Amino acid sequence: MPATIYDIAKKAGVSIATVSRVFNNSANVSDKAKKKVLAVADEMGYHPQAFAQGLASRKNNTVMVVVPVISNYFFMEVLSGIQDKLSELNYELSIFNISPNKDVQEQVEHVLKRRWAEGYLFISIHLEEENWKKLQKYKVPITLVDEHYQGFDSVSVDNAQGAYRAAKYFFKKGYKRVAMLSALETSKPIRDRLIGYKKALEEFDLPYDSQLVVTGDSMNRDGFTERAGYEAMMKILSMEPMPEACFCASDIQAVGALKAMEDAGKKIPIIGYDDIELAEYMGLSTIRQPMRDMGFFATQNLIDRMNNKDKAISQTIYSPELTIRTSTKVNGKADILS
Amino acid sequence: MPATIYDIAKKAGVSIATVSRVFNNSANVSDKAKKKVLAVADEMGYHPQAFAQGLASRKNNTVMVVVPVISNYFFMEVLSGIQDKLSELNYELSIFNISPNKDVQEQVEHVLKRRWAEGYLFISIHLEEENWKKLQKYKVPITLVDEHYQGFDSVSVDNAQGAYRAAKYFFKKGYKRVAMLSALETSKPIRDRLIGYKKALEEFDLPYDSQLVVTGDSMNRDGFTERAGYEAMMKILSMEPMPEACFCASDIQAVGALKAMEDAGKKIPIIGYDDIELAEYMGLSTIRQPMRDMGFFATQNLIDRMNNKDKAISQTIYSPELTIRTSTKVNGKADILS
DNA sequence: CTGAAAGCGCTTACAG
DNA sequence: CTGAAAGCGCTTACAG
Numbered sequence: 001m002p003a004t005i006y007d008i009a010k011k012a013g014v015s016i017a018t019v020s021r022v023f024n025n026s027a028n029v030s031d032k033a034k035k036k037v038l039a040v041a042d043e044m045g046y047h048p049q050a051f052a053q054g055l056a057s058r059k060n061n062t063v064m065v066v067v068p069v070i071s072n073y074f075f076m077e078v079l080s081g082i083q084d085k086l087s088e089l090n091y092e093l094s095i096f097n098i099s100p101n102k103d104v105q106e107q108v109e110h111v112l113k114r115r116w117a118e119g120y121l122f123i124s125i126h127l128e129e130e131n132w133k134k135l136q137k138y139k140v141p142i143t144l145v146d147e148h149y150q151g152f153d154s155v156s157v158d159n160a161q162g163a164y165r166a167a168k169y170f171f172k173k174g175y176k177r178v179a180m181l182s183a184l185e186t187s188k189p190i191r192d193r194l195i196g197y198k199k200a201l202e203e204f205d206l207p208y209d210s211q212l213v214v215t216g217d218s219m220n221r222d223g224f225t226e227r228a229g230y231e232a233m234m235k236i237l238s239m240e241p242m243p244e245a246c247f248c249a250s251d252i253q254a255v256g257a258l259k260a261m262e263d264a265g266k267k268i269p270i271i272g273y274d275d276i277e278l279a280e281y282m283g284l285s286t287i288r289q290p291m292r293d294m295g296f297f298a299t300q301n302l303i304d305r306m307n308n309k310d311k312a313i314s315q316t317i318y319s320p321e322l323t324i325r326t327s328t329k330v331n332g333k334a335d336i337l338s
Numbered sequence: 339m340p341a342t343i344y345d346i347a348k349k350a351g352v353s354i355a356t357v358s359r360v361f362n363n364s365a366n367v368s369d370k371a372k373k374k375v376l377a378v379a380d381e382m383g384y385h386p387q388a389f390a391q392g393l394a395s396r397k398n399n400t401v402m403v404v405v406p407v408i409s410n411y412f413f414m415e416v417l418s419g420i421q422d423k424l425s426e427l428n429y430e431l432s433i434f435n436i437s438p439n440k441d442v443q444e445q446v447e448h449v450l451k452r453r454w455a456e457g458y459l460f461i462s463i464h465l466e467e468e469n470w471k472k473l474q475k476y477k478v479p480i481t482l483v484d485e486h487y488q489g490f491d492s493v494s495v496d497n498a499q500g501a502y503r504a505a506k507y508f509f510k511k512g513y514k515r516v517a518m519l520s521a522l523e524t525s526k527p528i529r530d531r532l533i534g535y536k537k538a539l540e541e542f543d544l545p546y547d548s549q550l551v552v553t554g555d556s557m558n559r560d561g562f563t564e565r566a567g568y569e570a571m572m573k574i575l576s577m578e579p580m581p582e583a584c585f586c587a588s589d590i591q592a593v594g595a596l597k598a599m600e601d602a603g604k605k606i607p608i609i610g611y612d613d614i615e616l617a618e619y620m621g622l623s624t625i626r627q628p629m630r631d632m633g634f635f636a637t638q639n640l641i642d643r644m645n646n647k648d649k650a651i652s653q654t655i656y657s658p659e660l661t662i663r664t665s666t667k668v669n670g671k672a673d674i675l676s
Numbered sequence: 677c678t679g680a681a682a683g684c685g686c687t688t689a690c691a692g
Numbered sequence: 693c694t695g696a697a698a699g700c701g702c703t704t705a706c707a708g
Contacts, residue, residue: 015695047451051392052685071418080409113385226619259619281564281597353679390701
């Protein structure tokens with residue numbers, strides 16, 4: 001049996017209150033008592049138990065990240081920003097993975113009810129208005145990342161804007177048939193990106209052709225995989241007439257698309273989405289999302305709210321930027337951004 | 339204030355013991371009582387609080403993953419295997435990130451003392467023998483991944499073997515000067531891979547030339563980054579005479595190396611390490627580590643131990659396999675594995 | 677099948 | 693600066 005606060009108190013010749021104060025850095029402890037307690041604790045390998053502290057103090061210094069899919073480049077980048085802020089502030093990190101096979105709303109509410117953490121970061125969780133509203137009743141600090149709802153703080157990127165910029169870039173160069181390599185439309189970012197794509201179309205007086213919006217057949221991770229990108233690009237390359245350029249819904253799909261073009265021996269300019277670290281090394285032109293910053297900022301925001309429940313709700317929206325590299329060049333021709 | 343077990347008990351007209359039994363699926367509750375309790379709980383949005391349950395029952399159904407760096411492809415893959423097993427068994431996941439700026443041993447012991455979880459998965463944590471021994475005193479279930487120590491269960495890959503296979507492949511093809519694109523040698527896997535590289539050298543009666551073991555200059559994440567790979571390959575390509583082939587310590591470094599070769603307009607065959615999902619789409623020949631399986635299996639192993647502290651300690655070692663794709667081909671020449 | 681009661685290991689006013 | 697005591701919200705023998 002590991003030592004408890006009683007063991008330490010007895011051995012150090014003080015009360016448990018004093019031991020507790022030492023570990024909570026309370027000012028009101030004599031140097032002598034403090035030293036004695038620390039020495040005994042070290043000797044016995046003691047440290048207050050997280051769960052007992054949590055119950056007694058009603059706070060546990062924990063932030064829980066709620067996500068639909070863990071192994072995903074976007075999430076990994078966001079997570080690293082979260083982790084940076086969390087360890088800076090000395091908070092614990094828990095992760096809850098929403099299963100795609102069970103009811104999302106039920107899982108989310110269950111998580112909140114258990115009160116495992118003091119605050120929650122919802123990454124890429126997309127719910128209906130009314131369901132978000134239900135969550136407000138729990139009166140728990142929640143910050144949304146990659147989603148937007150007026151009842152909670154949120155940090156997101158303007159997806160329509162990003163897609164618009166990518167499509168516009170191609171249209172400005174004179175391309176008329178620009179494909180969108182898409183993913184599952186149940187994904188809100190995808191729907192928003194479609195809006196941006198259509199907006200650019202309109203601006204250039206081009207008709208919307210649903211044939212040009214293509215996805216792969218493998219739909220795990222909502223289609224945000226190399227494989228899905230590969231499959232979709234293969235379809236695009238076999239269309240007649242072949243699209244002149246392609247906007248991809250994510251860099252990881254673009255990686256698959258690049259490979260498809262190589263295998264098919266055909267090449268059209270493409271733009272990705274995210275700007276994961278790899279993109280630079282693949283020469284992939286892409287729409288940059290500041291993923292790490294988003295995680296970092298969202299965490300700061302959440303913790304601010306945990307410390308001040310009454311502060312005004314804020315919606316932070318980043319503007320995605322187009323970064324041009326080599327994947328938009330064709331036949332080695334220089335690429336001119338007009 | 340959220341509802342407690344007392345509120346539910348009162349409103350349902352039963353004792354708190356009964357409420358508790360309902361939520362713990364105890365067999366000894368009448369259907370009528372159960373229904374009533376569940377109805378009231380649902381109405382009041384009640385679910386037992388994790389921390390109170392944890393303290394009272396002395397178990398919290400939590401596994402903590404301890405890692406040095408979160409945003410890393412190897413870890414991400416392993417983590418997804420862990421998560422799969424965890425959600426299958428209904429366990430919570432916590433992550434503790436060991437900071438490179440503080441004393442590792444201290445952080446690790448601190449984590450164990452707090453008893454946040456029932457079991458711990460140490461991923462890519464490398465300690466001295468004596469330090470591992472110290473951890474045994476805590477008598478807490480721990481499973482090591484990507485490391486090996488006889489006092490704990492472990493799941494790892496034979497790194498020397500992997501490097502040996504990669505190097506041997508090149509030597510068999512007749513190359514004499516094969517570079518190793520390495521990373522920080524404080525990393526144990528790197529040291530083991532060096533051993534394998536040297537072993538192959540010996541087998542083919544080739545001298546060991548330390549000049550051929552090169553790293554980049556950027557050393558964050560121990561040098562396992564695209565950038566470090568890029569820098570290192572640039573150095574390799576400028577050596578005279580230029581090495582004929584290169585074994586890379588990770589796929590992610592190989593991605594940087596590929597880019598370096600493109601930028602430099604020079605090309606030598608390379609083999610990566612890990613076989614991350616991307617590798618296939620980059621045509622990267624590589625040494626495959628079953629990362630997901632490792633996470634999955636390690637988690638199963640850990641939970642088995644949590645349920646049976648006395649079971650024999652097991653060391654699981656996977657054999658890495660060489661997967662040949664196009665990065666080992668030169669000038670389009672067919673690649674023959676003899 | 678059910679309830680009263682002790683206990684899990686802490687924190688924190690309160691009184692001194 | 694220090695300690696006695698109540699309380700955090702549960703679980704779980706124990707007795708019935």
